[in-house]
Amino acid sequence: MANRLSRIRLSRRNFMVGSATAAVAMPLVGARAGSQPERPSETIRYTAPVKLTINHQPYELNLDLRTTLLDAIRDHTGLTGTKKGCDHGQCGACTVLINGTRVLSCLTFAVMADGREVTTIEGLAREDSSLHPMQQAFIDCDAFQCGYCTPGQIMSAVGCVHEGHAASEGEIREYMSGNLCRCAAYPNVVAAILQARDETRKA
């Protein structure tokens, strides 16, 4: 009696079985409690070395091949600015830039980003730590409340401008509709993008 969630995970796993490469041993501790019998420690299946470049910083990780780019960023590099809102490509909270293009990191396996340049919200501010014009505009226009969707909104906004989809309010609304904001700061997000658009193009 598998539910829908299970099926999704299973199909991911089955896919990975065929393409799994070297399994790299990770030190693990066996079960210590719970209602299951004690089990000997084992290795995680399907791991592989993955080289990620995030905000110009190289990372060499040993990852379960099923690890999404989102989980790799959050759980394995400690950069938790990128958020998980659905894990299914429905909310935009996990948006990052890969080679400058906006991408949903929850729908991207970490291995798919091997060798590519990933930019997260932590990498957007300039080297002197002054804010990117889009970040400043989000502050000026109060384009958030709880702030949870905000890293995704900002990365998406930068991508939207660079794609050339920020010509008018209407176009911004349309091309920012993959980023849900349950606090509903939408009009302020549009105002922020209009404010930062020209400077972002130059940046």
Added chain:
Amino acid sequence: MSKEAPAPRENMGAPVPRFDARLKVTGGATYPADIPVADLAYGVLVTSLVARGSLAQLHTDKAATVPGFLGLFRHGDMAGTQPPKFGVAASSIGPLHGDRIFHDGQIIALVVAETYEAAMEAASLVTAEYDEERPSAGFDTQGTETTPGAGASPLFGEDVHAGDFDAAYAAAPVKIDEHYSTPTQHHNPIELFSTTAAWRGDQLTIYEPTQNVTGWKTELSRQLGIDPNRVRVISPYVGGAFGSKGPMTARTAIVAVAARRLGRPVRCVVTRMQAYGTQTYRAETRHRVRIGAERGGHITAFGHEGWEVTSRPDAYVVGGTIATGRLYAYGSVATHVDLVHADRNTPGYMRSPPETPYVYALENAMDEMAVALAMDPIEFRRVNEPTREPIGGKPFSSRSLLACYDEASKAFGWSDRESAVGSMRDGDWMIGMGCATAVYPTNIAPCAARVQLMADGHARVQCGCHEIGTGIRTVAGQMAAERLGVELTKVSVEMGDSALPPAPVSGGSNSTASVCSAVMKACDAIRNRLFLAVSGEGAPLAGAANSGMSLGNGQVIAADGRTVTLADAFATLQTVLIEEYAEFTPKGASPQALKKLYAGQPEFRGGERDDAVKYAFGAELVEVRIHTLTREIRIPRIVGAFAAGRIMNPRTARSQLMGGMIWGIGSALQEETEVDPRNARYVNKDLQDYLVPVNADIGDVQVILVPETDPQVNPAGVKGLGELGNVGTPAAVASAVYHATGIRVRDLPIRLDNLLT
């Protein structure tokens, strides 16, 4: 100043940016699932696929073979702990305390593994066999049980009434008798629900997004049978709550038990789909509204009956008749609320829990009455403006509803509205304009705060309140800066930790009033200590009257104009830091109120509980456009004018009200969790199929903050507004849809198939 940071009008503070704005745009704000914890194990829930019955067997062998599997917790594994107590806990159902299945999506196991991927794989391999029974999904299904709402909860004591409704209604020359309904809705904050439990010896730390650190600490320690001082709940930032993170769900204790048994910290992030059955939600409601009026428009009889779905074991009630029964100058009132118990998870607070459904029904009915009377709907409300509320005959502490209608009408251009149905058009688009009243009680509860002032002008505020996106951290800092006369940039505010002075649950829009009142009290104690010190004999302001003194620009200022710097004032006290701990209790609070605050059971005052009725009001005017061929419904613009006492920060206030109105648009046109009547299971359990507004759905949203001064409402003079914004919107949209098409939609949401003729 800009649209997003409106210039303050009378009795409004400065529209300063949020304290945490920089953290939030740089990814530096840490939400509970972001907090790094060493040696973390990952937990994934397994949930029931049936809504009623018992768990016959759980097959876990395959799960245990997954490399990295650490443990599985199931029925029986919570032995030695107490099941949750409905109230601070979301439900009395302790899902692993027995084998009974009460609802779809109930937790049946927690699987823990070394990695998230392994935990997901293992959880997917757990299968269950059930002894299934036929469930009741909600209204109109067999097997439900109906019980009275009155008395079901301390928040809903009785069905309000006034005068002789039956006689007045029978005699009324103009009357309506209609039914309305609102659907199941889920909060869907963008932050996923999660629990991280970490034990150090017998000390437990919980990292979880919550609106109630103090209440959870107490309830969790009760469930686990340990001293509350051994539990700490940390929630520095909350990624949207809207009520969903107020009550503690059963998961928190389960994860804590798992972490204790495994001897290592466990983090369980709940999937979006699993949240539908493991968290709370807004249950569907039904209403019968009867209004009778004289031909001139005066209402003589108002009757409101409500039915609400709840779970089998818990009598969750919202009872919005408390507010609808007091909104206008009705000659007579009769109300009644019933609960319908079905095989569903227990509902819970969702943004304006009573008002959203009940005021929707009332305001839609008011619009129907205006049509029946051939009156302008705003004029109809003006005619029925009360001087006192009809139930207890109490005055309102302040009531600026008509001022709100005036300002909103002017900004909207209401006078251009042609009253005849279907008379306004723009090419292929039918245009409709509608209005509705927003109302929300001003709640307030006891609250503690600690404030420190340093000789160099730095101040620090500590309060166990919660930054859920409202801006409470910012406005608490503004209050301290103002009372202590220091720069805002020198004030820091700590919240979201049960180790801080206790604050009430961040619900019922009480936080600004409660927290600011407590911060004010602590600041005033600091002021008094300083004033006394500097006015003593031989002191810098010797002889100055304390009552005329103030703090400003880092100085103590006497009424006669003499000043002394803070540094010198502190020198007279021979100290560099003054700290005050204040315990605020609202007027009328019981002698146990403070004790209850520390026990996580805050006692609320305000609303209709005091000598005067304390409500915030607003008027919402909306334009809808409906395509003649496709019946697509668009909302190009909405104007809301709101009066809520002192506005601490027009920027954050505007954002909350704007967000509220957009919530209202979602309620009006999109949101509904579908329940399969055959098996009582939720159908559209994700953000793809549960529709919430996206950027392209929203047009021009104008928020007008109407000045209002209400010294009676509470010491801070503040009314809550986080929930006010979404109260009127759905009825305003229904009113506009009727105006455009002549079709009266009484069951939310209004979708294009309702408008096919």
